[in-house]
Amino acid sequence: MKVFLVAGEMSGDRLGAALMDGLQALLPEVTFAGVGGPLMQEQGLDSLFPMDELSVMGIAEVLPKYRHLLKRMHQTAQAALAIKPDVVITIDSPDFCLRVAKEIKKVSNIRTVHYVAPSVWAWRPKRAVKMAKVIDQVLALLPFEPPYMEQAGVRCDFVGHPVVNEPVATRDACIDFRTRHGIGDAPVLLALPGSRRSEVDRLAQTFGEVAAQVKQAVPDLQVVVPAAAPVADMVKEITGGWPVAPIVLDPRGQSQAAALAEKRAAFGAANLALAASGTVSLELAASATPMVVAYDMSWLSWQIMSRMALIDTVTLVNLVTDTRLVPEFLGPAFQTGPIAEALVGVLAAPDQQAEALALTMARLGKGAQAPGMRAAQAVLNGLG
Numbered sequence: 001m002k003v004f005l006v007a008g009e010m011s012g013d014r015l016g017a018a019l020m021d022g023l024q025a026l027l028p029e030v031t032f033a034g035v036g037g038p039l040m041q042e043q044g045l046d047s048l049f050p051m052d053e054l055s056v057m058g059i060a061e062v063l064p065k066y067r068h069l070l071k072r073m074h075q076t077a078q079a080a081l082a083i084k085p086d087v088v089i090t091i092d093s094p095d096f097c098l099r100v101a102k103e104i105k106k107v108s109n110i111r112t113v114h115y116v117a118p119s120v121w122a123w124r125p126k127r128a129v130k131m132a133k134v135i136d137q138v139l140a141l142l143p144f145e146p147p148y149m150e151q152a153g154v155r156c157d158f159v160g161h162p163v164v165n166e167p168v169a170t171r172d173a174c175i176d177f178r179t180r181h182g183i184g185d186a187p188v189l190l191a192l193p194g195s196r197r198s199e200v201d202r203l204a205q206t207f208g209e210v211a212a213q214v215k216q217a218v219p220d221l222q223v224v225v226p227a228a229a230p231v232a233d234m235v236k237e238i239t240g241g242w243p244v245a246p247i248v249l250d251p252r253g254q255s256q257a258a259a260l261a262e263k264r265a266a267f268g269a270a271n272l273a274l275a276a277s278g279t280v281s282l283e284l285a286a287s288a289t290p291m292v293v294a295y296d297m298s299w300l301s302w303q304i305m306s307r308m309a310l311i312d313t314v315t316l317v318n319l320v321t322d323t324r325l326v327p328e329f330l331g332p333a334f335q336t337g338p339i340a341e342a343l344v345g346v347l348a349a350p351d352q353q354a355e356a357l358a359l360t361m362a363r364l365g366k367g368a369q370a371p372g373m374r375a376a377q378a379v380l381n382g383l384g
Contacts, residue, residue: 008054014163016089113135129152139156141371142158157382162372169261188222188224189343207294208243218344228251268287272290276293292327314330325353
């Protein structure tokens with residue numbers, strides 16, 4: 001069996017790797033091709049080109065790279081058609097992936113599966129109908145998503161989120177992390193300005209200013225910045241100019257397992273986190289780390305997205321639990337003082353988020369069969 005996969009960002013790379021692992025467990029002779037990151041490559045994928053070329057978010061941010069992205073889209077679709085796989089699985093990054101699927105469907109009947117349902121419950125609800133024209137099956141991460149897709153006429157399977165099956169740091173690992181970095185018993189703030197270059201460029205400097213203000217209120221505070229490999233140089237350069245000196249975790253030069261273990265230990269050892277919007281909020285929930293979410297974008301992107309939004313929160317913990325316990329500072333609200341004040345408040349009362357973090361994990365499938373295996377079974381079931 002031949003499977004062609006396309007992932008465009010770090011969160012998609014994790015999803016793809018878990019799915020590939022499940023497929024290999026069920027069907028050892030399966031082979032893979034397509035586009036993916038380091039985790040998918042560890043599972044046997046030889047990526048057509050570096051995945052981080054696709055990791056661009058925001059309308060104004062995409063425009064300068066639009067021609068290059070179109071070239072990569074065409075290259076990806078043509079590679080899939082040449083291989084003639086049993087199934088093409090596109091993962092997240094819908095603006096890129098659906099164009100790939102559309103080009104493939106124009107000239108073939110290759111089965112297409114999209115992993116991660118579009119957030120039609122959040123904005124652009126007509127995307128479900130548009131997706132149904134080129135996608136045969138959708139794998140959903142959130143339990144409330146299948147009805148939205150089924151109403152549009154496409155099969156949708158809730159498979160859970162892989163974050164619930166990923167290991168978390170033990171207490172000993174967290175203590176060891178604090179000891180190795182000279183932190184001791186001091187409170188730890190994680191600063192997580194994203195895994196895309198456009199995000200780090202827009203968020204990181206303000207995150208540093210926020211950290212400095214929090215440290216004024218909590219003098220013994222230690223700041224830790226786990227950097228994603230594709231943006232590690234950029235993170236180190238920007239944090240080098242921060243008014244507070246952070247501990248930057250650079251995953252390069254380590255094995256994938258060692259880098260992930262260090263990141264999990266940081267998450268587990270932290271008392272709170274300041275995070276960009278995205279899947280990282282679920283990783284923090286898995287570690288029971290309370291958080292504040294902050295995100296900014298260009299004026300044009302904000303004007304368009306804020307007018308199209310159907311929800312009042314973008315944080316997955318808030319959405320899954322139907323609460324608003326995680327403070328958010330988005331767009332015009334992305335201001336140093338209020339974000340710092342919120343973090344100080346969370347540090348003073350960390351248990352206020354505890355129940356919501358645990359409920360998030362339960363509703364996403366913690367304790368059930370591994371989501372990667374569930375996704376693999378759904379793909380094979382769809383193939384008959």
